[in-house]
Amino acid sequence: MNRPTITEAAEAPLIRGLAYEDAARVFWIDNTVPIRELLERTGTKRPETANALAESFSAACLLSGTLKDGQRLTFNIDSPPLGLRIRVDAEASGSVRAYVEERSAFGAYGTVRGVRSSASGQFTGIADLPDRSVARGIEHYFRQSEQNEICLRTRIAMDEGRCESSEAVFVQLLPNAPEGLLRRIAASLERPGALRDLEPVRRMRKLDELPVRWQCYCSREMLAGMADRLKRSDGTDGSGANGKAREAVCRICGRHYDL
Numbered sequence: 001m002n003r004p005t006i007t008e009a010a011e012a013p014l015i016r017g018l019a020y021e022d023a024a025r026v027f028w029i030d031n032t033v034p035i036r037e038l039l040e041r042t043g044t045k046r047p048e049t050a051n052a053l054a055e056s057f058s059a060a061c062l063l064s065g066t067l068k069d070g071q072r073l074t075f076n077i078d079s080p081p082l083g084l085r086i087r088v089d090a091e092a093s094g095s096v097r098a099y100v101e102e103r104s105a106f107g108a109y110g111t112v113r114g115v116r117s118s119a120s121g122q123f124t125g126i127a128d129l130p131d132r133s134v135a136r137g138i139e140h141y142f143r144q145s146e147q148n149e150i151c152l153r154t155r156i157a158m159d160e161g162r163c164e165s166s167e168a169v170f171v172q173l174l175p176n177a178p179e180g181l182l183r184r185i186a187a188s189l190e191r192p193g194a195l196r197d198l199e200p201v202r203r204m205r206k207l208d209e210l211p212v213r214w215q216c217y218c219s220r221e222m223l224a225g226m227a228d229r230l231k232r233s234d235g236t237d238g239s240g241a242n243g244k245a246r247e248a249v250c251r252i253c254g255r256h257y258d259l
Contacts, residue, residue, distance in 0.1 A: 010033045010034040010036075010037040010038075010213060010214045011033075011034070011094075011211045011212065011213045012029055012030060012031040012032075012033060012034055012061070012211075012212055012213075013029070013209040013210070013211060013212070014027055014028075014029045014061060014062070014064070014065050014094070014209065014210040014211075014212045015027065015028045015029065015204070015206060015209055016065050016206075016207050016208050016209070016210060017204040017205050017206040017207045018204065018205050018207065019171075019200055019203045019204045019205065020177070020181060020185075020200075020203065022174070022176070022205075023173065023174055023176050023177040023178065023181060024171050024172065024173050024174060024177060024181065024185065024200070025170075025171065025172045025174060026169065026170070026171050026200050026201060026204045027062050027065045027066075027169065027170040027171075028167070028168070028169045028170075028195065028196065028201045028204065029058070029061050029062060029167065029168050029169075029212065030165075030166065030167050030196070031057070031058060031061050031166050031167075031168065031212065032163055032164075032165050032166045034057070034061070034096075034212070034213065034214035035054045035057055035058070035156070035163045035166045035214075036162065036163040037214055038053070038054070038057055038098060038214050039053070039054065039161060039162065039163055040162075042099075042100070044100065044161060045160075045161040046102070046161075047158060047161065048082060048084075049082075049084060049100055049102060050158055050161050050163075051156060051158060052079070052082055052084050052086060052100065052134055053086065053098055053100040054154075054156050054158070054163060054166060055133070055134045055135050055154045055156065056075070056077060056086045056088045056098050056100075056134045057088060057096060057098040057214070058135070058154045058156065058166060058168035059075075059088070059134065059135050059138050059152055059154065059168065060073070060075070060088040060089070060090040060096045060097075060098060061090070061096050061168060061212045062152065062168050062169070062170035063090050063138075063170070064090040064091060064092065064093075064094050064095075064096055064210070064212055065170070065210050065212075066170075066172075067090065067091065067092035068092055068118075069092055070092060070118050070119050071091070071092045071116065071117070071118045072089065072090070072091050072092070072116075072117050072118070073089070073090045073091075073114065073115070073116050073117075074087070074088070074089050074090075074114070074115045074117070075087070075088050075112060075113070075114050075115075075138065075141075076112075076113045076115075077110065077111075077112050077113075077129065077134055077137065077138075078110045078111050078113075078129070079110035079129055079132070079134070079137075080103075080109070080110055081109070081110065081132055082110075082132060083102060083103050083104060084100055084101070084102060084103065085100070085101045085103055086098065086099070086100045086101075086134065087099045094210050094211050094212040094213055095213055095215040096212060096213065096214060096215070097214070097215065097216055098214075109128055109129060109130070110128070110129035110137070111126055111127070111128060111129055112126070112127050112128075112129050112137045112138060112140070112141040113125070113126045114126070114127075114138075114141055114145065125141065125144075125145030125146060126141075126145065127140055127141040127144040127145050128140065128144075135152050135153060135154045135168075136152075138152060139151065139152045148172070149172070149173045149182055150170065150171060150172045150173075151169075151170070151171040151172075151182060151185050151186050151189065151200075152168070152169075152170050152171075153168065153169050153189045153195065154166070154167070154168040155167045155168070155194070155195050167194060167195040167196060168195070169189065169195050169198075169200060169201055171185050171189075171200050185199075185200050188200060216250060218250035220257045220258075220259070224248070224257075224259045246258075246259045247259070
């Protein structure tokens with residue numbers, strides 16, 4: 001079987017700063033390389049599935065920049081209109097994972113369930129997924145479940161399942177923000193062109209960078225243990241007709257292991 005050559009960790013810098021006279025936090029990322037590897041590793045080809053997975057991963061990349069030491073943010077996104085169930089995890093360290101499962105398309109609306117966890121406990125919220133955009137759904141989640149006014153946009157170019165380019169931007173109003181600023185920001189981000197050239201990113205005063213990486217914690221030992229439990233439950237010996245060792249695939253990242 002031909003498999004793509006994948007680096008151990010595909011990184012991209014998340015640029016964090018302030019704009020609009022320090023009335024808004026702005027994060028911007030070009031995560032083309034991590035998304036390209038994510039799609040190649042998982043073998044995601046269906047255009048709608050690839051776009052939704054890339055959009056979810058981009059949102060998680062941005063949100064990792066909002067987390068403090070030890071915090072983790074998980075979104076379980078159920079979209080019946082798209083026929084997809086997506087899970088994304090973001091950590092304060094910049095590690096991000098994403099997984100998509102194709103399902104039968106049914107129903108008009110979906111849900112976004114978020115879990116923010118740390119050593120002191122966890123907060124869980126749920127909101128509707130009002131349209132087919134995952135990024136807009138997460139934005140709606142923050143507004144509805146956390147009473148947090150943010151603007152989250154992605155701009156992804158795909159060609160036959162391959163990511164040609166990917167940018168994303170996150171804007172959060174600060175307490176001194178003037179009325180109407182978020183509407184102005186949202187309108188500016190609807191304009192054509194690269195996100196880096198639009199007003200919120202162009203006017204940003206850079207503060208720092210956070211290296212964000214696509215990373216999975218799977219291992220041969222972990223998948224072998226799962227396979228052994230399955231073998232005991234179904235009474236099989238776990239090998240094919242030719243007696244060769246089985247192959248296991250991590251459903252999160254698509255990595256293949258010979259067991």
